[in-house]
Amino acid sequence: MIRRVPRPWLALDIVGAIVGLLITLPLSYTFSAGELSFWLPVGLVSDGLLVASAVLLWGAAAISRLSPAVALAVAWVGALLQMGSGLPPLPMDVAVFAVVFATSAWGSRRMLWLGGASALIGGLVAGLYIGLLQFDPATAESPIDLRLVLLGITMGLTVVLSLALAWGAGLLWRVVRQNRATREAQQRAEAVAAEEQERVRIARDMHDIVAHSLAVVIAQADGARYAAAAQPELAQEALTTIGQTARSALSDVRMLLTQLRHRQGDGPQPTLADLETLFAQVRQAGVEPRVTVDPTPPGEPPGAIQLAVYRILQEALTNALRHGRGDVDVRLSWWPDRVDIAVRNAVDPGRGATAGVAPGSGHGLVGMRERAQLVGGVLSAQHEADGFVVRATLPIGPSAN
Template identity: 60%
Template sequence: MFRPLTPVQIVVDVVVAGVFAALIAPVEFALGRAADSNALSTTLVTVIFAGALAVRRLSPGLALALAWLGAVVQMGFSRPPGLVDVAIFGVLYATAAYGSRLVFWLGFSSAIVGAAVITFYLVAVMAILSAGQTWQSITYAAAVLVAALFALLLAWTVGALVRTGIRARENRAAQVRAEADTATEQERVRIARDMHDVVAHSLAVVIAQADGARYAAASDPAAATEALGTISSTARSALADVRLLLTQLRHSQGDGPQPTLADLEELYAQVRAAGVDLRVDVDPAPPGEPPAAVQLAIYRVLQEALTNALRHGDGGVVSVRLSWLPDRVDLAVRNGTGMDAAPGAGHGLIGMRERAQLAGGTLLAEAVDGAFLVRATIPVGSPA
């Protein structure tokens, strides 16, 4: 029934209606005296149409009802059309621009019906005055009908065009908000994925080294010292990566340095230092410098697969095979694990699949013959 308006908009509409009434009233009183109408009819018509103008944006439906009431009062007192009827155009504009769907079509219908009513009223008055129906009166009626239809529908059409513009702006704003929300969600998922890759791997290495240091402390203090050194360096590296991710999260900066194939040896060294018998086979070797996205995907998939080997493996051999073919790279990581300890469909496996898919590849992780096998294929494209 009522649209939400700001206090400023309400005040502006009331002031406009007041100025309209103040300017129109003297003209309407003069017109009423010329048509032998009393002051009551002039006051009623002026107040009703001014009220319709005052609420045209607050409640277009109510404004339309008041406009019809004013027209009925005007015809009831046999008043001729005057400047006060200009308010009808403002009301029709408001019904098309701001009204609900029902009010929108009621305004359109009112424009057509109103034109017919105006024509009938004016022609009936003319017929009474001329005491008969002539060809001139029929021509006059047709001209009045066309003019009234054009004027009323023009006001309604302008409002409909404004309504379309308002809807377009609202749709555009909603689209911008949706795109911003999507970008924010994608960034959140990316940071969560990076955080998991860094923290999960580093904590797995730290836990493995801490367990080894605890058992070796009594018999081999040197091994315990070496393990503590590995824990310290791994923790510092993880802390640096976490700080970089948090900086990106706070300030929305660009991506920092990402791992490349050159960092794989350090990754292998961390896993071997944790007591894993890691065997790496690269055949054939990369023909050149692969694209950065492929290098990052290979590093992150290997990092998560080796983390799973640390957490769920049975302490046996972990084999890594990389085959750099002209159009793709095939990756396979195999580690011995019991079915009870096999990694489930957790964040790690989801993250590996996302990494491979973002690079345009595929990944399959499954238990095969008492071992857990991760296989990935990533297209290489043109070397960087």
């Protein structure tokens, strides 16, 4: 029954209704001067009924946005009071158009159709009423005057059409409001989805950076502890590698956190040129990556493909450091329309599935699959007879020469 309306709009409606009343009431009084009601002569009572009708009609217009249902009921009371007083159509009846507009613009679905029905019925009643006002029993040749019937029909259709236009304008405004609300909701949903995608991307980058760096640091720390007594120079070299790896990871993490905080800039975006640094870190951790690139890239692969290749190899080598043993075989095959990746390593029974790391589980494998899917590729990771193998195929289309 009562809608939430911003105070400025409610104040504007009330002020507008007051202005409309002050303008149309004197005009209505002038146009109704000398008119006789069915049972009341012109005088104080008739003038009071005119004022009461005007106040009801413009009062309905004042609250039409706040409560279309109440406004429609009050407008009907005002209109019936006007007709019951024998008053002709007057300028104050303009308020009815505002009420009909409000029923279709801001009313509920039921009120929308009640407003349309009121426009139709009100127009027909107004036409009949106008015909009755023109009927004079003293001069009429018969109880039914064809001329007055045609006049009533014409006036009724005119009023119906006028009210229908007001109702249709409100319906159009209703559609505009709904489309605007739908568009705003869609924009909010797209903003939330984009933000979530960005957070997922940053979380994925964070995992790739931190997991790989920690794996290298742990391997170097273990090696330094064993070499400290027998070969101090190897321990010193391991500590240097640990420091360099930690500083590099810290720099990347700070960049990602800045991006997350300010929602601007790009995070670390490695390319194929950074693969040698990645392989060097793995070698320093005590694992030799045996890398085969055949065939080589025929041109410069897209940046998204280079990033995906780097991150997949980074995570696969990190898993090999954490759960495998021995060296790792890495094969890259750059075809004109795709790149095939294969990373194979032997599994350490004490650090693999028996140590609580099930094949295909964990954030790393999920992240690799997501990396492949983002560029339209596929990735599989599974145990085979000779070890654990990660395979990926990433489509790249024709490479640029």
